[in-house]
Amino acid sequence: MEIFSNYEHLPSLKNPIMLTIGNFDGVHLGHQKILHTLEKLKSHHGGLSVVLTFSNHPLEVIKSITFPKITPLEEKLALFKEHHVDVVILLEFSKKLQQLPYDHFIQDIRKTLPFHTLVLGDGASFGAHQKGTPSHIKELASLLHFDVLYLEKASYEGKTISSQLVREKLAEGDVDMVKSLLGRPFGIYAPCHLEKLQETGEHLLKVTFDFQNHCTIPSGYYIVNLLCDGFTTLASAHLTSLSVDNLQKTFDLEILIKGPVSPFMNDHIKIEFLRKISPSKTFHDVVESSGKIKPLTPS
Numbered sequence: 001m002e003i004f005s006n007y008e009h010l011p012s013l014k015n016p017i018m019l020t021i022g023n024f025d026g027v028h029l030g031h032q033k034i035l036h037t038l039e040k041l042k043s044h045h046g047g048l049s050v051v052l053t054f055s056n057h058p059l060e061v062i063k064s065i066t067f068p069k070i071t072p073l074e075e076k077l078a079l080f081k082e083h084h085v086d087v088v089i090l091l092e093f094s095k096k097l098q099q100l101p102y103d104h105f106i107q108d109i110r111k112t113l114p115f116h117t118l119v120l121g122d123g124a125s126f127g128a129h130q131k132g133t134p135s136h137i138k139e140l141a142s143l144l145h146f147d148v149l150y151l152e153k154a155s156y157e158g159k160t161i162s163s164q165l166v167r168e169k170l171a172e173g174d175v176d177m178v179k180s181l182l183g184r185p186f187g188i189y190a191p192c193h194l195e196k197l198q199e200t201g202e203h204l205l206k207v208t209f210d211f212q213n214h215c216t217i218p219s220g221y222y223i224v225n226l227l228c229d230g231f232t233t234l235a236s237a238h239l240t241s242l243s244v245d246n247l248q249k250t251f252d253l254e255i256l257i258k259g260p261v262s263p264f265m266n267d268h269i270k271i272e273f274l275r276k277i278s279p280s281k282t283f284h285d286v287v288e289s290s291g292k293i294k295p296l297t298p299s
Helices: 029-045 058-062 073-082 102-112 134-144 163-172 175-182 283-289
Strands: 002-004 017-021 048-054 087-091 117-121 147-151 186-190 197-199 204-211 220-228 231-244 249-257 269-277
Touching: 017 029, 029 048, 029 117, 029 147, 073 087, 073 186, 102 134, 117 134, 134 147, 163 175, 175 186, 175 269, 231 269
Parallel strands: 002 087, 017 048, 017 117, 048 087, 117 147
Antiparallel strands: 186 269, 197 204, 204 249, 220 231, 220 269, 231 249
C-alpha cells in the first residue's frame, strides 16, 4: 500500500481507479462496506483502489474543537491495508480545504487521479458548506464522465452504524456492542515507557499511560486482550481515570495476566477491551471463574 500526503503531485497510477473519500474514523462496518465495494470493483475492472482520507478530524477545523479519534492513525492505515487498499492519499484537513467548493475539489483530484468510479456512503456530502450533495455529485459525474455509487448504510439491531453511535457506546463502556459495530474489539495503544510499566506482583502489571485526542471508556473492570511483538493473552484489567482535560487524558490500568509478563515489558502495547465485568469481582475471582482467561501464547 502506498501513502501520499497530497493529490497534486501523484505519480502515474494504473487505471481504472476506484476512489472513495471520507474521514473513516473508527473504520467501522459501514466504512468496511465501502472498502469491500472498492475491492469488488477493482477485481471486476482491474486497476487500483484509492482512499482519500485525513490525518486530523475535520471537525477540529470546522468547529475549532478537540475531537477525539476512535481509531489512531496507525491503526486506520493498517486496517486500510488489511482491506487491500492500494493507495492512500492522507491529507491534513485545513481551512483552505474546508472552503474549497466540491466541484473544484473533484476537478483538482482528477487532474492527477483520473478515477473511473467514486464510491461514497448514502447521503455523504462534502465541499464548502457541504454543497457536494448526492444530486450535485451525480450531475458532476455526468459532466466529467465518471461513475458514482452511493451505498446504503450498514445497520446493527435496527440502528445505523456510524462513528457517532460508536462514540456513544464507548462513553457508556459498552465495549461488547462496540465490537459488533467495529467488527473487532475497541483497542488502544499504550505509549508507556519502561519506567512506567512495573511488575508489582507475580502476575500483576501496572500501566500508566497518556492519551491525546483519543476516545476513551469509563473507569471500571474489563476483560482485555493484550498484544505485543507477536504475543497475545487474555487478562482482566482495572481502568482508573486519573485526570481528564481537553488536551490529555491520563489513566492507570492494572492488568492481571495468567502467565509470564516479560513479553509485555514493552513501550508499545495494544490493549483490546472485550467486555465489562462486575466491579464486585476481584482480579483473582475473574481469573478463577472465567474460562476465557488463557495462558500467554504466541499469536
